[in-house]
Amino acid sequence: MHVRIFFTLMILTIIFSSTAFATTSLISVQTDDNNYDEGDTILISGNISTIIGNTQVTLQLFKDGNLIDIAQIKVGQDGNYSHTIIAEGPQWMRDGDYVVKVSYGEANMAESLFTFTTTTELVETTDNLVVDAGNSGTFDIPYTIIGGTVESAIIDPNIFGIVLKINTFDEGRIILDLPREFIDAEKQNGKDEKFIVLIDNVQTVYEESISNSDIRTLTINFEQNDSEIQLIGTYVIPEFSVMVMIILTIGIMMSVLLTRNRFQIKL
Numbered sequence: 581m582h583v584r585i586f587f588t589l590m591i592l593t594i595i596f597s598s599t600a601f602a603t604t605s606l607i608s609v610q611t612d613d614n615n616y617d618e619g620d621t622i623l624i625s626g627n628i629s630t631i632i633g634n635t636q637v638t639l640q641l642f643k644d645g646n647l648i649d650i651a652q653i654k655v656g657q658d659g660n661y662s663h664t665i666i667a668e669g670p671q672w673m674r675d676g677d678y679v680v681k682v683s684y685g686e687a688n689m690a691e692s693l694f695t696f697t698t699t700t701e702l703v704e705t706t707d708n709l710v711v712d713a714g715n716s717g718t719f720d721i722p723y724t725i726i727g728g729t730v731e732s733a734i735i736d737p738n739i740f741g742i743v744l745k746i747n748t749f750d751e752g753r754i755i756l757d758l759p760r761e762f763i764d765a766e767k768q769n770g771k772d773e774k775f776i777v778l779i780d781n782v783q784t785v786y787e788e789s790i791s792n793s794d795i796r797t798l799t800i801n802f803e804q805n806d807s808e809i810q811l812i813g814t815y816v817i818p819e820f821s822v823m824v825m826i827i828l829t830i831g832i833m834m835s836v837l838l839t840r841n842r843f844q845i846k847l
Contacts, residue, residue, distance in 0.1 A: 606630055606688040607637065609680060616667050618699035624680055625662040628655050632685050637661050642679045667696060709733050711742060713817050719762050727752015728802065741812035746802070753801045754809070760794060765813035772796070776812035
């Protein structure tokens with residue numbers, strides 16, 4: 581008899597324990613992104629699997645254990661709920677991980693994590709980019725960059741282009757005034773061809789705002805942590821440009837003339 585009572589109590593304990601454990605998954609929560617910047621809108625949403633009357637969801641937002649925000653959220657008839665928070669103000673002064681905690685009824689809880697970054701003032705740099713053209717020396721490309729810096733620029737004759745090494749600390753863009761005499765992209769009929777632009781070996785688009793007989797101005801957008809931009813055209817120094825060919829031709833002609841004069845003097 582005592583044995584039966586003991587086993588009955590054990591079974592009931594297991595059933596109630598399992599039920600209590602199951603209620604912890606009664607509510608779910610997630611954010612619409614894992615990373616936010618200052619001024620972004622954070623959408624927090626979730627679902628209630630079993631609605632309890634008019635019970636509302638309690639939402640709390642924490643940073644390093646400190647309460648940043650709190651809200652009571654109504655649950656829809658379908659069990660869904662949502663709430664938005666704008667990431668700005670005196671409470672949003674620190675970068676790092678933020679924890680969203682939600683509770684519904686008794687012992688029904690869930691949480692989610694996201695990363696927040698304060699907005700830093702983007703620095704704009706305008707300068708002349710010194711491009712290493714190997715044995716042909718160097719030449720300058722006027723440029724403006726926002727959201728990063730240019731570490732180096734070198735000609736790669738194998739791709740008829742320029743390789744830029746950049747250090748990016750945010751989303752940004754670089755504007756380049758490409759001198760046609762040093763790099764260009766042309767069709768066989770002499771008209772402009774599009775450059776091929778690769779960022780970290782992935783082709784991307786660009787905007788061309790100026791195109792005249794001297795320069796072509798390209799604007800290229802990049803993402804944070806991008807590190808290399810390749811500009812590929814159809815011509816790049818150290819191939820012989822028209823001016824170089826003229827100088828070379830004049831040099832050859834002078835050499836021929838001097839050679840003939842020497843022969844004439846000997847005769």
